[in-house]
Amino acid sequence: MIPPFLKNGDTVGIVCPAGFMPAERMIACINTLKSWGLRVKIGKTVGGISSNYFSGTDEERLYDLQDMLDDEDVHAILFGRGGYGLSRIIDQISFKRFRKTPKWILGYSDITLLHAHIYSNYEIATAHSPMAGAFIDAGPEDPYLNSIRNLLKGDRLSYSCEPHPFNRRGETEGLLMGGNLTLLAHSVGGSSDFKTKGLILFMEDIGEYLYNVDRMLYQLKGAGKFQKPAAIIIGSFTEMKDTERPFGKDAYEIIRDILSEFEYPVCYGFPVGHVKENYALKCGAEYKLKIGKERVLLEEA
């Protein structure tokens, strides 16, 4: 199910269900959303008086998100930032009203858990996209921010990128789903776990040890997640850490080796992840993927 797209004058709610974010870091985002003809509703967890890692207590973060989910005058929810925190509240969130009147949920990183949960339990599309912080340094013409606007307007999304030497060429179609590798691994075996058969699965990560990336990929493999996807898209794996004795491979080499026994198409270096080049993607929507010799093209079917 695809939530309704936004019209001029519709409202975007902004909340921080995970890490703390000062209110001033939200200004650029608010101004840009307004310039797009949207209204903005700021949740109580934005700014706030929290003195620790989180943007508020579990209850505060839960109620803020719950209010936005239930408020019929809010047409989309954009997260301020990720960090860590959704795992602590996800099982208390009520999706009753959201299921009746779905709305776009936009974010990535820690928010992967919410995408996975909604996809797995309710089969409602969500948006894997940059969050409020990304608006600070981006100009009005920034194609990645504009991809959020295009998504909310209901445009048919189409992105292309340069081929990578590790790519396994091919053409396929399927529902797009994925996100942050750490959160995907974290959700395996619980109530936000999802089946990957037939999916175009995408993954990205930041700041993990290489051996840990390897371990998480072996977990996903052991859980059968790499058996039958239609294709896999690898985004950026940035700021990888290494042990004193080097692991001996970089993240892409680790991924290439683990996926070498399968035959479906795989592309590397897709513009999704903890980098500026991070396109808005509709999780749970049908896409076509062409991994060619000259170009990689991902477009909505």
Added chain:
Amino acid sequence: MKRKRFLGSMLGAPLLAATTLTSQGSRAGNRSQTSWRIPPYLKPGDTIGITCPAGFMTLTEVQPAIKLLQDWGFKLRIGRTVGERDFIFGGRDTDRLSDLQEMLDDGSIGAIMCARGGYGCIRIIDQLDFRKFVAKPKWIIGFSDITVLHAHLNHNFQIASVHSKMCNSFPEYPDQTEKGQWDSISSIQLALTGKQIDYPVVYDPANRSGFGRGILTGGNLKTIETLAGTGSDMRTDGMILFLEDVGEYLYSVDRMFYNLKRTGKLENLSALLIGAFRVKPDDPGDEFGRSIYNMVQEQTAPYKYPVCFNFPVGHQKVNYALKCGVMHELNISEGRVIFKEV
């Protein structure tokens, strides 16, 4: 419900193992020894194999362990992976796999001590063939990354194993070794020869009193999280669970506890033992504001089983041998903790 859906999507072999053993992995089954098998205890003259299924270790570094194990009266078989190295690993996957496989299959070896942890077991676990091992069980010894092997035996075969220090912790000069470390090393001998271990559990005021009895299981928290959903997923129903970890951020440990909760591993325990958690300091500006105590108390609040902090297990000098798959009881009352095999 989701779990069932997931299991249904798994491949034939692990699925078969999972379904046929469900009754044995059940809550009731884990409150008695009957559905778990204990390998034969070792006698002087029996052979212990040493192998590196994960990180690398040199032959020189293994010498203190060889000497002491021989002093205990055991013969030794040094695997080919000892002294091998492929970056962080004790040899390539195929080398580590075949070395461990031969030791599992060799009827003249009574126990296999992993030289050290590090990382690597998950890369080979699904290629190991446990048929001969199941027909003729032997002790598998180690901790940290070796939690993969303990969890695999827990999930598939209900065969006991020893969670303990490994070759890299055997002291070069026993007479200059701190008592806690020495006693921890000595407890391996007690575990392997079937003698009771006297666990010196220091009372912690944060403990939750009570009595729990069940099969012991547990290990490295991060490793347990990483096995969720795989054919080595640790079963905990009815069991006494122990946990330890090292080098992780507090926020990440918190997320791991939520993983345990969300995969149903905390709800039907007989008792919970919290070992050492030597965490990585928070980055400035990202102070997590919650201790391991807070996390454990939060997660266990809905339940009644006893919770013991400061349990002598983990990446520290005091790290006693624990027999996974064997019945134990924990009694916390009036400022005293008694943990013992029964």
